[in-house]
Structures are given as C-alpha cells and as structure tokens.
Amino acid sequence: MAEPKNTSNLRLTQIKDFLTMNKTATTLPWDPDCTKFPSRKELPSIPGAPEEAAWCWGENDYLGRLNFLTPSRVAAAGKEIRTGEIIPVNLPLTIPEAPAFGREPFRHEIKVLAENIAYDDIYHLNTQSGTQWDGFRHFAHIPSGSFYNNTKGEDIVGPHPNQKCSIHHWAEHGIAGRGVLLDYRGYAYKKGINYDPYEYYPISFEQLYLCGKDQGIDIRPQAQGGDIRIGDLLFIRSGWVEQYNLKSSEERNALALRPHALGKDDGQRYAGVSQEQRVLDWLHDCYFAAVAGDAPAFEAWPSHEDYHLHEYILALWGMPLGEMLDLERLATKCRERGRWTFFFSSAPANVPGGVSSHVNGTAVF
Known part of the structure; x- marks a missing residue:
C-alpha cells in the first residue's frame, strides 16, 4: 500500500x-x-x-551543503557587490595568544636562505587555534561514532587512512556566496541585554529572530516567507572578539586556560547559539551552505543538552562550521551601509587528509 x-x-x-x-x-x-x-x-x-x-x-559526497553553491547561486550572490569595499574576517594567526580547549598556540619562525637577500617562513599551528572552519572530520555524531556521510575514525587515522571528508574537497570546490550577518551583540547593546561572551549564554531563536527584525531581515527561509535563500552563508556576532580585544593579555590568557572537561561543568564557557529545537529546525530548514560566528564554539558552551549543535551541523547535515571570525569591522560596515548581506568568499587549505582549515575569508560590498 x-x-x-x-x-x-x-x-x-x-x-x-x-x-x-x-x-x-x-x-x-x-x-x-x-x-x-x-x-x-x-x-x-x-x-x-x-x-x-x-x-x-x-555515497561519495564530501561537500555536504557546499553543494548548494552552484554557479547560478554564486552568480546571483555576485550582485551583492556594489561599492567594492573589502572586509577581511580573519584574526591574525597570533590571536588568540592562548587558544581555548588546550590547543597549541601559533608559532612563527623566519628561515634565512641568504642573509639580506632571501627569507622563508616556517609556521607551527593547530588549524583550530584561531579563525577556523571546522571540517567534517572534526566532530562526529557521538551516539553512532559517525562523521559526515558514514566516515569513521579509522578513515582519518590508523593503519589505512583515506581521504573521506578531507578538507581538500572543500578547497577544490571553493566557497563563495551571499553572506548574511546577524549582529546579535549590537542588538543586545541596543536593547539593554547584558551578558558576558566569556560565560555560558545561549542565544535563542527568538532572540535571533528579533535581532534580524531589528536589522530589517526576516530570518526565516524563503519557503516560509522569510529572506534567507538556499545556499546563504550565515554569520552571527556574539561579541567574543570585541571582549578579547578589551581584555588585558593576562585576563584573556587566564580565561583561555580554564580547565576543560566534557559536560555542563566544563570550565571553558562561551556565549553562542542555543541548542534548542527551534534553533535546530531553523538552521536545518534555511539550508545555509555554511554557518559561522566570532566565538570559540559557535554554539553556547558547554551544551546543556545531551547533544551538541556540532553533531547536527557537521556530522548529520554536512554544513561547514566557522569559529572565531573577526566580525567587528564587518558589523560596522553593515551598520554604516544599512545592509546586512554581502558577497563572501573563502579559500580553505588544500591539504589532502586535512581535518580543518583557517577560513581565509573576505566579505565584499
């Protein structure tokens, strides 16, 4: 039947x-x-x-929602370029001085090839130490132990690794499309909402909806009468970078070195997007090609649910997840221009077998 x-x-x-x-x-x-x-x-x-x-x-797809970035959608996004103003969204590789979650800090050496004539750089870095894309190899769906599209840990490390969900697939495809910024930090200031980006603070769907409304954007998908188009790239400013820049070196390093452990009692705490079901529905149904924020975890950390947004975004849906993007200048420019959409491009590292990458991203107005 x-x-x-x-x-x-x-x-x-x-x-x-x-x-x-x-x-x-x-x-x-x-x-x-x-x-x-x-x-x-x-x-x-x-x-x-x-x-x-x-x-x-x-079964052999490792692009996930980057598939939405078709030539026609990228061409349509190109119409966002009107003034030609360029706004990079990358923190210096040296920031943060002490990365969160016990990650290694960036180290830079100069190699002398010929004194006063030629020099090289040598970088020592963890791609998760600053402005980053979380690749599909970064975080699994915990109950099943599956990364995106049935990739397993043995595909990543072990005696017979392969290139399933490797970051180089993104690099070969490219990332470019229409960006949409929700400046929640700016909205919170305007409405007298006080919170510390270095503490657990979940930003709900309702708050994001009102933030969008204040900016003149209906954050629902077009299929529901909203302004979000299939393949849009979402950016949410929570204010973490702003606070990082306001703190002394001693303060921010001490906060970065708070004890880290799984569970609600984690000493690492950050503002971010709520794990509520309405947020899950919204993030899924808008069919964003990628999502990103300015905080170390994008989602409110630690999760107070028995799941993480990372599991849904990366492992279940195959949606690139950006963290610690510098959205300060971007928010200022959006406010100055009275528009919250722009053309955005990113060049992930072309590393076969790689887990993640710095964003190398630029917004163009």
Whole structure:
C-alpha cells in the first residue's frame, strides 16, 4: 500500500511545482539546483545513517551543503557587490595568544636562505587555534561514532587512512556566496541585554529572530516567507572578539586556560547559539551552505543538552562550521551601509587528509 501513496505524493508535488515554478528535491541523490528541499521533520530515512542524517548527495559526497553553491547561486550572490569595499574576517594567526580547549598556540619562525637577500617562513599551528572552519572530520555524531556521510575514525587515522571528508574537497570546490550577518551583540547593546561572551549564554531563536527584525531581515527561509535563500552563508556576532580585544593579555590568557572537561561543568564557557529545537529546525530548514560566528564554539558552551549543535551541523547535515571570525569591522560596515548581506568568499587549505582549515575569508560590498 505504501508504493501507491508515495506515487500519489510525488505526483502532487510535481503538480505543485508546475503551478509554483519550483523544483522540489524528491529523489536521492538530491539535485543541488532544486528550489525546495525537505524540512528537518521531512528528511528521508537513509539506510545505514543515523536518524536525522541528511546524507543526501551520494555515497561519495564530501561537500555536504557546499553543494548548494552552484554557479547560478554564486552568480546571483555576485550582485551583492556594489561599492567594492573589502572586509577581511580573519584574526591574525597570533590571536588568540592562548587558544581555548588546550590547543597549541601559533608559532612563527623566519628561515634565512641568504642573509639580506632571501627569507622563508616556517609556521607551527593547530588549524583550530584561531579563525577556523571546522571540517567534517572534526566532530562526529557521538551516539553512532559517525562523521559526515558514514566516515569513521579509522578513515582519518590508523593503519589505512583515506581521504573521506578531507578538507581538500572543500578547497577544490571553493566557497563563495551571499553572506548574511546577524549582529546579535549590537542588538543586545541596543536593547539593554547584558551578558558576558566569556560565560555560558545561549542565544535563542527568538532572540535571533528579533535581532534580524531589528536589522530589517526576516530570518526565516524563503519557503516560509522569510529572506534567507538556499545556499546563504550565515554569520552571527556574539561579541567574543570585541571582549578579547578589551581584555588585558593576562585576563584573556587566564580565561583561555580554564580547565576543560566534557559536560555542563566544563570550565571553558562561551556565549553562542542555543541548542534548542527551534534553533535546530531553523538552521536545518534555511539550508545555509555554511554557518559561522566570532566565538570559540559557535554554539553556547558547554551544551546543556545531551547533544551538541556540532553533531547536527557537521556530522548529520554536512554544513561547514566557522569559529572565531573577526566580525567587528564587518558589523560596522553593515551598520554604516544599512545592509546586512554581502558577497563572501573563502579559500580553505588544500591539504589532502586535512581535518580543518583557517577560513581565509573576505566579505565584499
């Protein structure tokens, strides 16, 4: 009985698409040029995948939602370039001085090739120590031990590693599209909302919605009547970089070295996006190509739920996750111009087998 019902639903979708000039993703693998995709609650069940996995681009896909950055969408995003003003979003590699979560600090050496004639650089770095993309190898879906698209730990390290979910796949595809900034820190100041970005503070969907409304943006997806387009790149300013710059070296290093342990009692605490279900629905249903923030974890840390946004964003949905981007100048420019969208491009490191990368990102107005 199930097959006739499915056939009937497919025909109904085809009729609706004809009337609305949409193209709905109804078969696997998805066509990235579709104009409508399933909501989080409508995701198809995929054999061998955890519940709520959106591994819908084929068994050998390691781009995830970067598939949405099609030539037509990138070309459309190019129309955001009007004044030609360039705003980089990368912190210096030396910032933070002491990285969070016990990571190694950046070290730079100059190699002398020929005195007064030629020199080289030597970098020693952890790609997670500053402005970064969390790659799909960075964080697994904990209950299943699966990284994006059924990649396992043995694919990453061990006697027979391979290049599943390697960061070089992103580098070869490229990242460029329409960026959307939600300046929650600016909105909080305006509304008298006080919080410390160096403490646990969950930013709810309702707060983000009101922030967007204050900026003149309906943060719902276009399919629900909002302004967010499939393939948009989301940026959220929580104020962490601002506070980092205001603190003394001793203060910020002491905060970075707070004891780190899994669970709600983690000494590492940061403001970020709430793990509530409405946020999960929103992040999924908007079909962002990537999301990023200015804090060390993007999501409020530590999670007070029995799951992390990282598990959904990276492992289940295949959506690049950026952290510690410098959004200070970007927020100032957006406010100055009265517009919160822009063209954005990023060049991840082309490292076969790599886990993550510095963002190397630029906004253009």
